[in-house]
Amino acid sequence: MNLTSSTIGPIVVIRMAESRIDATVAIQFKDEMRVLTQASNGRVVLDLSAVEFIDSSGLGAVVAAMKQMDGDRRLELSGLTPTVDKVFRLTRMDTIFTIHTDLDAATATDPA
Amino acid sequence: MILTLTSGPEAARQGLAAVRTAFLARDMSEDAISSVQMVLAEAFNNVVEHAYGEVPGGWIELHAALERVGSGWSARFDLYDQGRAMPDDELPAGLPAEVDVATQDLPEGGFGWFLIRELTQDLHYARSDGHNHLSFRMVLP
Numbered sequence: 439m440n441l442t443s444s445t446i447g448p449i450v451v452i453r454m455a456e457s458r459i460d461a462t463v464a465i466q467f468k469d470e471m472r473v474l475t476q477a478s479n480g481r482v483v484l485d486l487s488a489v490e491f492i493d494s495s496g497l498g499a500v501v502a503a504m505k506q507m508d509g510d511r512r513l514e515l516s517g518l519t520p521t522v523d524k525v526f527r528l529t530r531m532d533t534i535f536t537i538h539t540d541l542d543a544a545t546a547t548d549p550a
Numbered sequence: 551m552i553l554t555l556t557s558g559p560e561a562a563r564q565g566l567a568a569v570r571t572a573f574l575a576r577d578m579s580e581d582a583i584s585s586v587q588m589v590l591a592e593a594f595n596n597v598v599e600h601a602y603g604e605v606p607g608g609w610i611e612l613h614a615a616l617e618r619v620g621s622g623w624s625a626r627f628d629l630y631d632q633g634r635a636m637p638d639d640e641l642p643a644g645l646p647a648e649v650d651v652a653t654q655d656l657p658e659g660g661f662g663w664f665l666i667r668e669l670t671q672d673l674h675y676a677r678s679d680g681h682n683h684l685s686f687r688m689v690l691p
Contacts, residue, residue: 458563460563461595462559491566493562494592494659494662501656502658504656505653505656505658520580520584521588524584525665529664530649
């Protein structure tokens with residue numbers, strides 16, 4: 439599963455290069471996110487611009503990924519495509535993440 | 551269309567891809583197809599994970615009928631399998647997830663039936679002759 443990490447300044451950017459976060463990859467995604475998010479105690483942005491589809495398992499895995507982060511850190515999301523955005527909005531899970539349009543927006547701002 | 555699948559780790563992806571191809575051929579919009587995919591992903595996953603308990607090989611059949619309504623569609627779906635019955639023979643409530651809670655108390659599951667109920671109408675479940683039958687309609691753009 440293609441999940442890669444890089445840094446932009448102090449921000450850890452994790453890019454999900456698979457097109458689907460669904461039941462097939464949800465557990466793997468959660469496990470790999472645990473490892474990658476531990477590399478930082480600051481901001482972490484999950485780049486979802488390549489993800490075209492997410493089901494309830496995938497949504498749960500993204501929530502779990504945030505819960506795995508230490509303290510009260512928020513997982514930030516970037517580049518939600520239309521279907522993924524729809525799933526987050528319908529379930530109101532868009533209210534629990536900081537969501538950026540794209541990586542430029544994510545790295546330009548410093549959330550309060 | 552009638553789609554027959556064999557339950558297993560790839561069943562949902564295969565089913566969704568087949569439906570997408572068929573509906574694109576009917577000129578359904580991407581927005582409408584994404585709603586269909588969201589519902590069918592949950593329905594297929596439920597059959598694979600719960601009706602068949604992750605045991606591969608079971609029979610799954612989807613019937614889909616589309617009707618043009620204005621610039622959109624009315625779609626009727628019937629999903630059949632021969633797995634275990636729904637607990638208590640009834641559909642889960644699919645209540646909205648709690649979002650106004652501390653991070654550690656956020657739910658990691660239970661979104662599936664909520665999404666199905668949110669996006670469908672006339673959702674019914676019936677069991678007869680060792681078959682599960684889930685049916686629903688969708689009004690699509």
